[in-house]
Amino acid sequence: MLTHPTLDQLHALGLYGMAKAFGELGKHGDTPQLAHAEWLGLLLDREIVHRHDKRLGARLRHARLRHNAAPEDIDYRSARGLDRRLVEKLLKGDWIDAHDNLALCGPTGIGKSWLACAIGHKACRDNRSVLYTRFPRLLDDLALSRGDGRIARKLKSLGQVELLILDDWGLQPLDAQARHDLLEILEDRYGRKSTIVTSQLDIASWHRAIGDATYADAILDRLLHNAHRIELTGDSLRRSKPTAAG
Known part of the structure; x- marks a missing residue:
C-alpha cells in the first residue's frame, strides 16, 4: 500500500482525522488482520x-x-437549594430549542456563574452557539460600539446567538441608554433565542433595579415570561473551596 500518496490525498480532501488514524493504524502489527470494512469503519x-x-x-x-465548567462536575451535595432534576433537564437543552430563558439568582460565591457556564458548555457540546458576557462589560461594549458606528452590527450579533449568558445582572443602576439597549436585545431574542441571566438580586427586586416602571415591565415580560428559575441560597462556596464549583 502506498502510504504517503494516500496520506497526501486524505489531507488534500481535508480528512485530517482519517489521515492521522491511517498513519497510526499502519504502525500496529494486527492491522493486516482487519477486514476492509473494519479498517474503513475505524x-x-x-x-x-x-x-x-x-x-x-x-x-x-x-x-x-x-x-472551564463541565456539567459532570456540578456539585449537588452542597446545601444551596440546587434541584438536580431541574438542572439535568436544563442540560438536555430542550428549553433552548423552545427558546425559553433561565433566571439564576443567589448570593455572591454560591456558584451562579459556574453553573451558567456549565450549562453553556453543554450547549456548545450540542453544537449550539453560545456567548458569555458580564452584563456591566456588555454595557461598556455597547457604548463603545455606539461611538464608532458598530452598534447595529453588535446588536444583530447578540440577537443571533442561540444561548446568551448575561452574568452579574443588577450590580449597578441602569441609565436610560442601558435600559433601552437591554430592551432591544431581549426584544430581538424573545421567542427566537434563549438567555441566561445571573444576579445577586432576588427576582422580586429586578423591577426596582431597572429604575423605570415602563421599561421594567417591558424588559421583565420578555425575560421572565418563559423563564425557568433557579434561586440558590446558603453560604459562599469560596469559603470552603479554593475554586467555586457549580
Missing part, C-alpha cells in the same frame, strides 16, 4: 471524532465562558 470513526472536537473547540472559543 477511519470514519476517527474522522467524526476529529470534526466533533474541532467544532466544539470553535464553539467554546466563541462562547468565551468565564469558567
Whole structure:
C-alpha cells in the first residue's frame, strides 16, 4: 500500500482525522488482520471524532465562558437549594430549542456563574452557539460600539446567538441608554433565542433595579415570561473551596 500518496490525498480532501488514524493504524502489527470494512469503519470513526472536537473547540472559543465548567462536575451535595432534576433537564437543552430563558439568582460565591457556564458548555457540546458576557462589560461594549458606528452590527450579533449568558445582572443602576439597549436585545431574542441571566438580586427586586416602571415591565415580560428559575441560597462556596464549583 502506498502510504504517503494516500496520506497526501486524505489531507488534500481535508480528512485530517482519517489521515492521522491511517498513519497510526499502519504502525500496529494486527492491522493486516482487519477486514476492509473494519479498517474503513475505524477511519470514519476517527474522522467524526476529529470534526466533533474541532467544532466544539470553535464553539467554546466563541462562547468565551468565564469558567472551564463541565456539567459532570456540578456539585449537588452542597446545601444551596440546587434541584438536580431541574438542572439535568436544563442540560438536555430542550428549553433552548423552545427558546425559553433561565433566571439564576443567589448570593455572591454560591456558584451562579459556574453553573451558567456549565450549562453553556453543554450547549456548545450540542453544537449550539453560545456567548458569555458580564452584563456591566456588555454595557461598556455597547457604548463603545455606539461611538464608532458598530452598534447595529453588535446588536444583530447578540440577537443571533442561540444561548446568551448575561452574568452579574443588577450590580449597578441602569441609565436610560442601558435600559433601552437591554430592551432591544431581549426584544430581538424573545421567542427566537434563549438567555441566561445571573444576579445577586432576588427576582422580586429586578423591577426596582431597572429604575423605570415602563421599561421594567417591558424588559421583565420578555425575560421572565418563559423563564425557568433557579434561586440558590446558603453560604459562599469560596469559603470552603479554593475554586467555586457549580
